[in-house]
Amino acid sequence: MPPNPPRIAPFPAARLRRLRRTAALRDLACEHRLSVADLIWPVFVREGEGVAEPVPSMPGVARLSVDRVVQAAREAADLGIPAICLFPYTDAALRTEACEEAWNPDNLTNRAVRAIKAAVPDLAVMTDIALDPYNINGHDGLVRDGVILNDETVEALVRMALAQAEAGADILGPSDMMDGRIGALRQALERSGHKDVAILSYAAKYASAFYGPFRDAVGAGGRLVGDKKTYQMDPGNSDEALRLVARDLDEGADMVMVKPGMPYLDICRRVKDAFAVPTYAYQVSGEYAMIEAAAGHGWIDGERAMLESLLAFRRAGCDGVLSYFAPRAARLLRG
Ligand code: PBG
Secondary structure (H helix, E strand, O other): OOOOOOOOOOOOOOOHHHHHOOHHHHHHHOOOOOOHHHEEEEEEEEOOOOOEEEOOOOOOOEEEEHHHHHHHHHHHHHHOOOEEEEEEOOOHHHOEOOOHHHHOOOOHHHHHHHHHHHHOOOOEEEEEEOOOOOEOOOOOOOEEOOEEOHHHHHHHHHHHHHHHHHHOOOEEEEOOOOOOHHHHHHHHHHHOOOOOOEEEEEEEEEOOHHHHHHHHHOOOOOOOOOOOOOOOEOOOOOHHHHHHHHHHHHHOOOEEEEEOOHHHHHHHHHHHHHHOOOEEEEEOHHHHHHHHHHHHOOOOOHHHHHHHHHHHHHHOOOOEEEEOOHHHHHHHHOO
């Protein structure tokens, strides 16, 4: 029981069904709503021109060449989606142990950022900071003798972040879970004149089975050696999420994220209640794939399940949600 349990008159003074009787009364009594303005749309970028290459484990999602990403950005802006988030599918030849392609000013992500900012300047562009799309072994950090090197990785992430800020990214999304990266990024951004670049920290990111389709999409899955449990969180932990969020805010994060989404709504609620800062969830690839697969079999109503799953994040306290459903949800929400 909460400390002040809600008061309620005994039946029949209270009949809770009274306010559910008609659509108008239900609308008036509704506590939480989903809006297009709550959505961030993650998209996958690949080389080429005029290419949309379907991702088999994510029906309805494709890797887009830069020109097609710009089209997607226009679509997002037209729908009222405030932000798009870029993830690169890097050519195999550019994946190395040192991950140099991550801070190449002309890598896929940075080219896409520049192209979007030139064509659709009002759309916020978010980028990902982690080494997995560039790493020969699929890890988010540099690896030596099977060990993830925290501090060396942070130095690489700083280089990567500065290249993205230089390209024009509005929001940086460190998804790597190294210790000390937010402070290092914030300091480097301040020193290099990028003081208005926002950081949306993947603060509470769990070592989850729900990332499988994403790893297919960026081509990191087949390469991954071992697992990510020495840097991503144990799904059994909850207090640790609050420590991570506190730490990242202290170091200069503007917004924080919980990831995955649906299995971690309790964490979203705890974070929002404890910190009252801009809080986001990532409805990850496996969550998307589950809903799409069930809908594809006709086992659930896909559109209703999509909207219900997104609304749940608002109810859990999130200010917004990253979701592959963003453009479809936006179209439905706009009627
Ligand atoms: C890695 C990264 C992952 C996702 C976003 N960034 C996967 C991972 O940690 O292995 C997952 C997103 C999704 O599943 O949709 N830096």
